[in-house]
Amino acid sequence: MSMREREAAVLPGKGESMPDLIDCRLNRDSFMPLYQQIKNWLLYKIEAGQFAEGDGIPSEVDFSRSLDVSRATVRQAFYELRLEGHVTRDKGRGTFVSPRKQP
Amino acid sequence: MSMREREAAVLPGKGESMPDLIDCRLNRDSFMPLYQQIKNWLLYKIEAGQFAEGDGIPSEVDFSRSLDVSRATVRQAFYELRLEGHVTRDKGRGTFVSPRKQP
Amino acid sequence: MSMREREAAVLPGKGESMPDLIDCRLNRDSFMPLYQQIKNWLLYKIEAGQFAEGDGIPSEVDFSRSLDVSRATVRQAFYELRLEGHVTRDKGRGTFVSPRKQP
């Protein structure tokens, strides 16, 4: 899936504000699973540099509360991002944006 | 983790019988997560050829009932096996042993 | 179809007890599809107030097991009840009796 498709799925339209933290909007009527929408939003934020290398990103519980989804749904998004190398997760510390190869 | 370590964690000792289906024994006092024990048992079975290529393997619910664990725990084992290419999973059909490369 | 016809199709005869849960009796020799019999039984229960507004009703699996029918059969009954506005279904939570409009 292209970055453009991801954007269309969950991001605010042109002209809307883009505050710093969890401004993710979920479309609960979409064909796309909620965890995938969260994953896409995070990928967009990371690729756009809004969560920079080494930065901590909001916790599972932050997302769970902000988006009113269960923690398991958030976890699936985070889990796949870790598998794909976009973030690292440290028990007891948090989730961090991975360094990019050859920036 | 070596195949030998996996075996030690969840498999019956020498001399014990090895019936066909879900003879997996979980050690609930182990440091090793239950889903990892299930994954190891499956890997052993696949590598030992007891679930052959193209074979269907028991369903999530079969494992869940046989081992008295929740379906989510079984799923994590199956999910990782799929990511690592050991099995394929078809919605509505089942889980199958992947073909090996250059056997 | 009138409530009376529905009743004749799947409900216990007069004088039989009417316990709380799935006392639905299917007539497998009937011209009427099984899913329709289930739907009728549910409509009767709802209209009779035995599943009140906001109440959760038994799950797909409950019906499937109790009646020894496939889940797809149960789903068709639930699906039509949702389309007709008699119930709402929340993923991961359950199926609930819809509020009536101006009773």
Add this chain to the structure above:
Amino acid sequence: MSMREREAAVLPGKGESMPDLIDCRLNRDSFMPLYQQIKNWLLYKIEAGQFAEGDGIPSEVDFSRSLDVSRATVRQAFYELRLEGHVTRDKGRGTFVSPRKQP
């Protein structure tokens, strides 16, 4: 430590009401560690029969929020109660009052 001493440390004074849930009061100026105060409160409740055998008791998070202490603090109380055989803890299920030996 006697039951009377425990009581003095964390329980409401005479004449105060004793509601059902987490009415534990911590004395943050006490020489006694917070985890010990929590442990004492729980022991009092169990011995007084307010959490009966087999009952589930409030979760780590319940205590942590109600008392505004870290979860590690609550855990230490629960941990010692488990070591001493007063409660059992089941992952994913909860914490339960242990049966007494020959009462």
Add this chain to the structure above:
DNA sequence: GTGGTCTAGACCACT
């Protein structure tokens, strides 16, 4: 009746 998604929690290991 399978695998896929989701809920609403719990306890566990660690910082």
Add this chain to the structure above:
DNA sequence: GTGGTCTAGACCACA
């Protein structure tokens, strides 16, 4: 107070 494991269910998409 984080991420990790687990429970015990639910409904959904598909065959």
